[in-house]
Amino acid sequence: MTDMTDDQLPDISEVPTEHPPTRGTGWIASKVPLLVMIAVAILFHTQMGDMEVGSLTEPGPGFWPRVLIVGIILFSLVGFVADLKDGIESFELSGTVRVLAGFGALAAFVVIFDNTGMILAGIVFLMLWLKGLNGESWRLTVILALVTPLLTYLLFVEALGVRFPEDLIASLWGGR
Template identity: 30%
Template sequence: MPATTSENPEQSSPTSFRELSASTTDPVAIETDLEDAAPRDDLTPEQLAALWAEEEPPAAGPWANLGASLVVLAFGVAGIFLSQGLGVGSPTRPGAGMWPLLVSVIIVALSLVQLIIGRRGGHDGEKFNRYSLITLIGFITLLGMVWLMPIIGFEIPALLLCVIWMKFLGGESWRSTAIYSALIVVAFYLIFITALGTSIPHLF
């Protein structure tokens, strides 16, 4: 009767990125195999800290943080001017531009803080890559919603914004996107139109 041999799963599985790269070209499979080859539950806190340090993306540096802060500052200032055109109203009867104004003011304040902190340190930021466009696209679509609200009301722009953010930027399924987008728009309508009676432009 021929002898049977059993392979140790830990010895047969690839243990290095070079071996994984030679066996497959799928980056998702490589990342999954690496996690299976080296279970992080068995690592000490010092080893985990060293592993996380190796996996960190390159730091952006002070000049990149300066440029990013200036771009965000410009968007915040533009949002303030656009919200003024919508009509701010008062705290008791807020207009369509009240919430965009508050968000824009917060953006300006945070960008000014980042201008100071980022220029001194800049080690926490990451270098720009293709995923950085997600933030830019999200902010542009938000400005598009603010622009469309006085024309067609807030329901359709808010629904489209949720769909874009959840499906195309967040990678959610169409089912989750449809359900949660509708719930968000209904919740905003019940809170700001029905309950508070604000003057936000709306269709119904």
Template identity: 25%
Template structure:
């Protein structure tokens, strides 16, 4: 049995969605740039502090600088890439994941981390990951229990909690 690289490439190409083109690359760069700039503004409002006494916004600021610079680089040179995919039904899955994260962030301070974490993990496993009901429930409960033990009991981090 011999290895046929051309046949393998042809088979893999059949499974890939169609190329999105330069506008998809530019769109991704603009979205990433907007997120980076919003993060820069948010981190400055938190306070940067000094290098010897960093404020709560220093490391988010550094990360957002990197995101913004990389988005500019993507806008300039990424338009010639061929690794983008056209938006399709599969793209909706990413939008649902982002929406559930936003809901998680909104309700976390209101009702604690236990229920939102359990629901987020369950939704991602069952509906986005297509896991079975049993494994989705078991992994979700186990994950939240492990986070509770690690962050609340062992590290004593003051997370918003149900009780």
């Protein structure tokens, strides 16, 4: 075991520390998920169509889903009378916008991936993620945004033989 002096110790100024989540106190926030679950259960129910339910003696394909749909609705209703506020965190505007932007970046990746291949999609995604959402330096962003997709391409396509949609950038050097 090595002795470590203070100078050798890593800088942990950016290590996320445990901070207690902000507890929401709203009754509504704890009940909205229950309404969503009931809506989902009803949506599935509408899709049962002519699925045969059968009976206990001979349960059909619809028997089990029907039991589950009823169960979800029943327990969601129980949730309306129980105290479910524990664990709810408040949605703060800046944080929520960052997360939505994060999902936007992921969605952009999927769309670009389908149209122009993996490398360009990866470059665009990492630029958005590292610079736009995490505020990394331009130097680090550009290096990682170029190197990571290229290495991923080499690993999956060249080493593992995986087929991605035709890649616009790889076609520049005869890749696929």
